[in-house]
Amino acid sequence: MAPDGSPVGLYRAFPAGREPRIIHEAAPAAAAILELGCGAGRITHELAALGHHVVAVDQSAEMLAHVRTGTRIHADVEALALPDRFPVVVLGGYLVNTIVPGQRDAFLETCHRHVTGDGLVLVQRTSPTWAAALKAGQTVRSGPMVVTITEARLEAGVLRAAQECRHGDTTWTHAWTDVVHSDEEFGKIVEAAGFALARWLDRNREWAALRPLPH
Numbered sequence: 001m002a003p004d005g006s007p008v009g010l011y012r013a014f015p016a017g018r019e020p021r022i023i024h025e026a027a028p029a030a031a032a033i034l035e036l037g038c039g040a041g042r043i044t045h046e047l048a049a050l051g052h053h054v055v056a057v058d059q060s061a062e063m064l065a066h067v068r069t070g071t072r073i074h075a076d077v078e079a080l081a082l083p084d085r086f087p088v089v090v091l092g093g094y095l096v097n098t099i100v101p102g103q104r105d106a107f108l109e110t111c112h113r114h115v116t117g118d119g120l121v122l123v124q125r126t127s128p129t130w131a132a133a134l135k136a137g138q139t140v141r142s143g144p145m146v147v148t149i150t151e152a153r154l155e156a157g158v159l160r161a162a163q164e165c166r167h168g169d170t171t172w173t174h175a176w177t178d179v180v181h182s183d184e185e186f187g188k189i190v191e192a193a194g195f196a197l198a199r200w201l202d203r204n205r206e207w208a209a210l211r212p213l214p215h
Ligand SMILES: C[S@@+](CC[C@H](N)C(=O)[O-])C[C@H]1O[C@@H](n2cnc3c(N)ncnc32)[C@H](O)[C@@H]1O
Pocket: 002, 003, 004, 006, 011, 036, 037, 038, 039, 040, 041, 042, 043, 057, 058, 059, 060, 063, 075, 076, 077, 078, 092, 093, 094, 095
């Protein structure tokens, strides 16, 4: 289990899905990409196969041990201070929805200090529409993974949820808490962090492309 409660085995086994394509299509060809909260490399490996060099950062050594490509950095995102800037910085894994006080703004600050002036920060957030529709008992299939929601309570903008993920004979349980932002709140948060919301990258408005504004 990573310190944030993400099961390592689950993130190793979970299919990459649509995320690598969304990132790839927003990024310049063969871009250097800084991936914050890379987990076990689910997205990292696909981005490398699509021609990008990925610098993959995670605070969990157990997660990072499964990243087979690019450059691996064991660090807390909040404290990251690399000498390089990147044309693309990815803050995936719904890290922007953290409930830990001050952490969201620290994550966005890290994105700002590592992106080039004309670069893009790609943020994956919990869609408010998705969060409102989430109900215990729902089951979705993602490739070989069968995911059953076992808890979903959205109260005062905070989603407390849990899921059981079954892959063959193995089942992982994963509970998480997200602060859910409306589109308007999200716009204000990124603006306060020194970004302009350039565009949404998907119909669900889960992925946003941000342009840095000069600090
Ligand atoms: C939900 S998992 C997603 C992993 C990966 N992005 C994916 O989609 O497969 C979140 C990851 O972020 C990492 N993480 C959470 N908080 C972090 C922090 N403050 N600094 C660095 N890594 C963090 C966790 O260790 C975990 O690997």
